[in-house]
Amino acid sequence: MLRFAVLGCGRIGRMHAETLGRHPRVDLLWVYDVATAAAAATAAASGAAVAADIDTVLEDDRVDAVLIATPTPTHVDLIVRSVRAGKAVLCEKPIDLDIGRVDACWAAIRDLSPRVMIGFNRRFDPTFRRMLDRVGAGEIGRLEQLIITSRDPGPPPASYVAVSGGMFRDMTIHDLDMARAFLGDVVTVSAQGANVVDPAFADHGDVDSGVVVMTAADGAIATLINSRHCAFGYDQRIEAFGSAGMLMADNQRATSVQFWGDRATASRDPVLDFFISRYRDAYVAEIDYFVDSVVAGSPPSPSFADGRAALRLADAAGESLRTGQRIDVALPGG
Numbered sequence: 030m031l032r033f034a035v036l037g038c039g040r041i042g043r044m045h046a047e048t049l050g051r052h053p054r055v056d057l058l059w060v061y062d063v064a065t066a067a068a069a070a071t072a073a074a075s076g077a078a079v080a081a082d083i084d085t086v087l088e089d090d091r092v093d094a095v096l097i098a099t100p101t102p103t104h105v106d107l108i109v110r111s112v113r114a115g116k117a118v119l120c121e122k123p124i125d126l127d128i129g130r131v132d133a134c135w136a137a138i139r140d141l142s143p144r145v146m147i148g149f150n151r152r153f154d155p156t157f158r159r160m161l162d163r164v165g166a167g168e169i170g171r172l173e174q175l176i177i178t179s180r181d182p183g184p185p186p187a188s189y190v191a192v193s194g195g196m197f198r199d200m201t202i203h204d205l206d207m208a209r210a211f212l213g214d215v216v217t218v219s220a221q222g223a224n225v226v227d228p229a230f231a232d233h234g235d236v237d238s239g240v241v242v243m244t245a246a247d248g249a250i251a252t253l254i255n256s257r258h259c260a261f262g263y264d265q266r267i268e269a270f271g272s273a274g275m276l277m278a279d280n281q282r283a284t285s286v287q288f289w290g291d292r293a294t295a296s297r298d299p300v301l302d303f304f305i306s307r308y309r310d311a312y313v314a315e316i317d318y319f320v321d322s323v324v325a326g327s328p329p330s331p332s333f334a335d336g337r338a339a340l341r342l343a344d345a346a347g348e349s350l351r352t353g354q355r356i357d358v359a360l361p362g363g
């Protein structure tokens with residue numbers, strides 16, 4: 030049994046704690062949150078005990094692994110403290126919004142044989158995983174074009190927009206990581222953005238509609254399409270086009286029942302509404318993989334370096350938007 034603690038019991042932390050609480054090879058010992066009510070509710074839902082503070086977790090020699098699901102600005106400090114305490118770490122994305130702080134974090138842990146995985150859960154989505162494997166197996170020949178569409182059902186509150194780090198670092202970062210998994214080495218990044226959804230984004234110098242185009246070292250082109258709103262729900266699709274064909278992953282629905290009538294044909298259920306329901310299987314597979322890698326002593330992936338690379342691409346997209354230039358990056362594929 031791998032013994033776990035969860036730090037941060039908000040939206041994503043509570044869901045992870047419930048997954049860990051049910052996991053046959055995991056013993057969830059502790060949950061901790063600065064908001065004691067959140068910790069208590071998560072403890073009740075997962076069977077863990079509430080830790081009085083972080084030191085209680087980190088000084089407990091029984092704890093093998095820590096899942097960090099606190100707000101982004103706290104990740105670097107908690108990664109460093111957890112690695113220094115000898116714990117394996119699964120940290121939610123992004124590592125931080127500032128690449129300098131990410132590099133300082135790595136400098137503080139790199140000599141400690143860190144076992145750190147970053148929570149890019151979409152790599153574990155069964156549908157996207159299958160596409161990655163089939164592209165990797167050469168089923169569509171040489172990958173020439175990749176299109177990733179990711180639109181949220183609606184904008185987050187203005188208070189969140191203020192601290193989000195901007196659409197590319199907050200939202201596109203998932204797609205940047207996924208694109209690296211498909212493309213291999215990325216060499217250039219260009220971005221366009223617009224304000225068409227909610228004035229709160231422009232008020233904070235952010236965009237709410239964006240397109241990022243990246244080129245890979247082998248000539249493949251990826252187009253990432255993002256919006257902060259979508260009238261029909263959470264729009265999550267991938268198209269991989271190659272010399273010998275195409276693979277497509279469509280949106281997912283609660284059922285596959287279709288309605289045919291006088292006003293519509295082939296109308297289907299709404300798409301799954303947001304990340305917790307759309308990526309439920311991915312979050313479970315992500316935890317399974319992390320448990321396997323810690324038990325086996327193999328390096329976890331997506332790694333800290335993958336987390337840094339996705340942030341570097343997000344920063345390049347921001348720089349392209351500001352300057353109107355195409356940005357050269359030369360980043361290894363994930």
Ligand SMILES: NC(=O)c1ccc[n+]([C@@H]2O[C@H](COP(=O)([O-])OP(=O)(O)OC[C@H]3O[C@@H](n4cnc5c(N)ncnc54)[C@H](O)[C@@H]3O)[C@@H](O)[C@H]2O)c1
Pocket residue numbers: 036037038039040041042061062063064067098099100101103121122123148149150304
């Ligand atoms: N992988 C994904 O799909 C995904 C989805 C949502 C959020 N996230 C990431 O997960 C992280 C948390 O996001 P969320 O939406 O769950 O936020 P949230 O605000 O719902 O939850 C954060 C929780 O952390 C607690 N907290 C704050 N500071 C703390 C500290 N120092 N120690 C312990 N607890 C502390 C808060 O009280 C809150 O309960 C963010 O980094 C976010 O980017 C990832």
